[in-house]
Amino acid sequence: MPVFAQEGYVEVAEVCKVYRNGTREAVEAVSSLSFAVPRGQFVAVLGPSGCGKSTLLMMVGGLEPVTAGRITVDGTPMTGPRTSIGVMFQDATLLPWKSALDNVLFPIRVLKRPLDAYRETAQALLERVGLDGFEHKKPHELSGGMRQRVAICRALVYDPELLLMDEPFSALDAISRDEMNELLLDLWQQYTKTALFVTHSIREAVFLADRVLVMTRRPATIVEDLAVPFPRPRAVTIGETRQFNEICGHLRECIEGNRDRERTRRPKPDLVRRELVG
Numbered sequence: 001m002p003v004f005a006q007e008g009y010v011e012v013a014e015v016c017k018v019y020r021n022g023t024r025e026a027v028e029a030v031s032s033l034s035f036a037v038p039r040g041q042f043v044a045v046l047g048p049s050g051c052g053k054s055t056l057l058m059m060v061g062g063l064e065p066v067t068a069g070r071i072t073v074d075g076t077p078m079t080g081p082r083t084s085i086g087v088m089f090q091d092a093t094l095l096p097w098k099s100a101l102d103n104v105l106f107p108i109r110v111l112k113r114p115l116d117a118y119r120e121t122a123q124a125l126l127e128r129v130g131l132d133g134f135e136h137k138k139p140h141e142l143s144g145g146m147r148q149r150v151a152i153c154r155a156l157v158y159d160p161e162l163l164l165m166d167e168p169f170s171a172l173d174a175i176s177r178d179e180m181n182e183l184l185l186d187l188w189q190q191y192t193k194t195a196l197f198v199t200h201s202i203r204e205a206v207f208l209a210d211r212v213l214v215m216t217r218r219p220a221t222i223v224e225d226l227a228v229p230f231p232r233p234r235a236v237t238i239g240e241t242r243q244f245n246e247i248c249g250h251l252r253e254c255i256e257g258n259r260d261r262e263r264t265r266r267p268k269p270d271l272v273r274r275e276l277v278g
């Protein structure tokens with residue numbers, strides 16, 4: 001039951017990616033991938049490790065060229081990084097010698113915009129993510145979860161239209177991860193950008209996204225495109241509902257079904273599950 005118009009703010013059309021590293025064998029990471037994301041939609045991209053999720057995100061962000069096909073954002077083909085796109089990676093990648101506040105302001109410095117005009121925004125964002133009083137701390141004085149909060153503020157400070165997130169919480173412990181999911185859900189309800197969120201956690205995808213794309217193993221294509229039926233604002237408790245768990249079960253089947261076709265012997269189900277929800 002798609003609730004969004006079909007025309008895409010982000011359009012990925014017949015995209016292929018082959019990595020050729022010197023004399024080594026070519027790796028086809030992505031094969032003929034097509035989908036469109038309407039403005040304002042939060043899309044989670046789910047798939048096993050090594051299936052090409054990061055490659056996809058890098059291509060959409062203009063950080064990696066496509067081998068074939070076409071990617072447009074807001075009607076313009078991606079040829080390099082853009083200031084209308086914010087990115088967040090698994091590692092917070094903060095500058096260790098700069099304070100939390102200066103790290104949040106770093107993109108402004110790079111973009112050569114006036115720092116003073118953004119200081120209040122940066123401060124407000126840090127407060128919004130619960131880092132009031134920590135703005136002058138250096139990254140090593142912050143926990144992993146706090147560092148990722150700084151990274152979220154840094155991605156939002158110049159008000160990008162599109163947010164690309166590559167497993168941003170997968171290095172965190174389970175409790176911090178739940179907290180970050182709640183925070184992102186709240187932030188989303190306030191800022192509403194277009195987002196592509198890569199994860200290998202099924203529950204995280206369903207909790208956060210309007211729509212979940214499931215990618216197959218390499219070379220990756222899309223095997224499922226599912227509209228998440230929960231209205232916003234969402235409460236954490238949706239995770240306990242039958243509908244939520246049924247959707248997760250369906251997505252797990254999509255991934256496992258695909259996995260089974262690729263393997264001659266089926267792995268033990270509990271091992272599969274642990275690997276997928278990790």
Ligand SMILES: Nc1ncnc2c1ncn2[C@@H]1O[C@H](COP(=O)(O)OP(=O)(O)O)[C@@H](O)[C@H]1O
Nearest residue numbers: 019021027029048049050051052053054055056
């Ligand atoms: N820079 C690169 N050079 C060569 N191969 C790469 C490069 N980046 C990724 N790959 C390969 O492309 C495939 C997809 O990788 P990646 O996009 O990182 O997957 P995922 O994010 O889903 O784990 C993998 O087989 C990986 O080894």
Ligand SMILES: [Mg+2]
Nearest residue numbers: 053054055166
């Ligand atoms: Mg990756």
